[in-house]
Amino acid sequence: MVLLKMKFNQQRRVRLAQGLWLLSWLAVMSGTFVFCLGVYLKTELVRRAEVMDNTEIHVVPNILMMVGLASIGTNWVASRVCQDSLDASRFPRWKVLLLAWFAVAALICCLLLAVVVLSYALQGRLEESLKVGLRNGIRFYKDTDVPGRCFQKETIDRLQMEFRCCGNSNFKDWFEVQWVNNRYLDFTAKDVKDRVRSNVDSRYLLDGVPFSCCNPASPRPCLQYHLTDNNAHYSYDFHSEELNLHHRGCRQALTDYYMDLMNSTGPGVLSVILIQVSVLLSMRYLQTAIEGAMALESPEGDSEGYLLEKGVKETFEDLKAQVLVMLKFDQAEAKAADVCPEAAEAEKGADNAAEKAASPPPPS
Amino acid sequence: MPFMPVKFTLQKRVKLAQALWMLYWLSVIVGIFIFSLGIFFKIELRKRSEVMDNNESHLVPNLLILVGLLACGVNTFGGKVCHDSLDPMKFTKWKPMLKPYLLLCCGFNALLLLAALLCFLMQFAVYLTLAEGLKNSIKFYKDTDTPGRCFMKRTLDTTQIEFRCCGNNNFRDWFEVQWISNRYLDMSNDAVKDRVLSNVEGKYLMDSVPFSCCNPGSPRPCIQHHLTNNSAHYDYDHRIEELNIWSRGCHEALFSYFSGMMTSIGVLIVATIALETADMAGLKYLTTALDTMEDPENPECESEGWLLEKSVKETFSLQLAKLKMLGKSNQVEEGGNSQGTT
DSSP states (O other), X not given: OOBSOEEEOHHHHHHHHHHHHHHHHHHHHHHXXXXXXXXXXXXXXXXXXXXXXXXXXXXXXXXXXXXHHHHHHHHHHHHHHHXXXXXXXXXXXXXXXXXXXXXXXXXXXXXXXXXXXXXXXXXHHHHHHHHHHHHHHHHTTTXXXXXXXXXXXXXXXXXHXXXXXXXXXXXXXXXXXXXXXXXXXXXXXXXXXXXXXXXXXXXXXXXXXXXGGBOTTOSSOOOOSSTTOGGGSTTOOTTTOOXXXXXXXXXXXXXXXXXXXXXXXHHHHHHHHHHHHHHHHHHHHHHHHHHHHHHSSSTTSOEEXXXXXXXXXXXXXXXXXXXXXXXXXXXXXXXXXHSOHHHHHXXXXXXXXXXXXXXXXXXX | OOBXXXXXXXXXXXXXXXXXXXXXXXXXXXXXXXHHHHHHHHHHHHHTGGGGTTOXXXXXXXXXXXXXXXXXXXXXXXXXXXXXXXXXXXXXXXXXXXXXXXXHHHHHHHHHHHHHHHHHHHHHHHHHHHHHHHHHHHHTTTOTTSTTTTTHHHHHHHHHHHHTOOSSSSGGGGGGSOOSOGGGSOTTSHHHHHHHHTSTTOOOOOSOOOGGGBOTTOSSOOOOSSTXXXXXXXXXXXXXXXXXXXXXXXXXXXXXXXXXXXXXXXXXXXXXXXXXXXXXXXXXXHHHHHHTOSOTTOTTOOEEEOSBSSOHHHHHHHHHXXXXXXXXXXXXXXXXXXXXXX
């Protein structure tokens, strides 16, 4: 029982070849699109690599880039096959390659689907990575004199200004770390000594935030220090003040940004999958139609094109049988190597006798 | 004696037509590019119009948009003429339109020249508008409760952050204005009263700057207030402190941004003038080569193409004579009329 059979006359075959040629060039362009998308996403992730703890999320752009390149190559081969398809002398050399081509095209579709799934599934891991990365960033904010960490302050400041966020979960994260370097603290001043002694780790903790937390949209000049003290500022209430600083935490801001980026590419990737699947199906029809036509006595006649020669179940069982035969063949070879040479010779002798008995007697 | 004649065989004519067709389509793409540059420039001016007092002149971007559209139209027509030029039947319908088309191209080139000149000259206008606009912006920074100016603070803060600048010429401009609204000043406080009474106009002046002047690259948390008082901060000397706040003024920063944009657009327009001139020369050669075919029935015959039918001097004196004739014919008519009426 043939799967999805279609009749093709010469004109339809020509049309199919032309249409598939155009479609495969469209698929090459969509492969380029996927590759560029991967490059863009990777660049964005690498830019903020300093506030991320691990690079697990990089698997999404890496797969996109690989699949983009593979798709360009595969669809270019498809266009070459189309060009040669209507020439009976040049088409047979592609026969062997086509089986591998189908496997690669199917793999590309599966990988693209996996990318769409991964971009949703990895959101939790991204948040975890950002949580740890930002926590370290805030902790090392003051270490502008430590080699390897001297640009942490600038990175965090620029991040908070660009993404309009403050701290890890919110601005109170800054109250828990010492973000002013000891070099700029006057340890002879009473205020400083009191603060340092007031906690176990001898850290200079403030209820203040860096300037990069300030919200430019606030009608009031920014209040950075003594945030919890209502009396320190005129007409100020800590609990009802909303516009003074950025409200969002940087973890939330960055996660939202990356999720938006990946979600907006979702429809693009899905349409690329659609294009690739249609190229795959059309190529199968073209292959079967052309092979059918070449087997006919008059190559200009009608032929049939189909997706699978037998039904889905039967094709699957066929494949299974083939794989098993290949495995058994390997197993049989291994067994023969283990057995003693004499036993092998005895078997050979028995085989020959059986063959002689089976073969018809010579005409007398 | 034609000016710059060139002999053409059939193959040369075909090659010229093809090359000219591609050149025209390149010119169309350049026209689209100029159009988009005009739109980009217009958007940038609109974005920064608040720090320019909404006074900025949109002449240059409007002219660029017009020039871009015209370039697309003119060059598409030229490309169509080239495409039809090697088919004698199609070409005959374009023939009468060629002279006015070339005159139109000359006018278009003059317009391009004007646009390039304006790109360079209008930079002075931008310089002056920015100076005035920034001075007013700093003055109205505190007026976040005045309708029409409530977003001045946000605009100026984001401008200072984006362009990494502080104040108009430098950060001291902030010392001369009151940039904190009276709503947030406790007028019953002695310190506040002292400051307000210390100057003639009753303004609350400080040696402080807004947070947007802070430089993130500074190793030290930003010092915004009491900038000129060394003893207010530990280990601080305001004369040698360089990284704390931005040292560049926003006037310089914004002007260098806009002037860079305008200069590169001007250079692109000069290149477009060269391209358009090449297009015109090519078209003139092609049309004259097709016109002077000795045997119109035989496409393989040789022909000659030129830029001007006579030499430059003769063409010029011919045109002058034509103009004079025009003037004289008017006079003769007038004389005839006056004779008729008497």
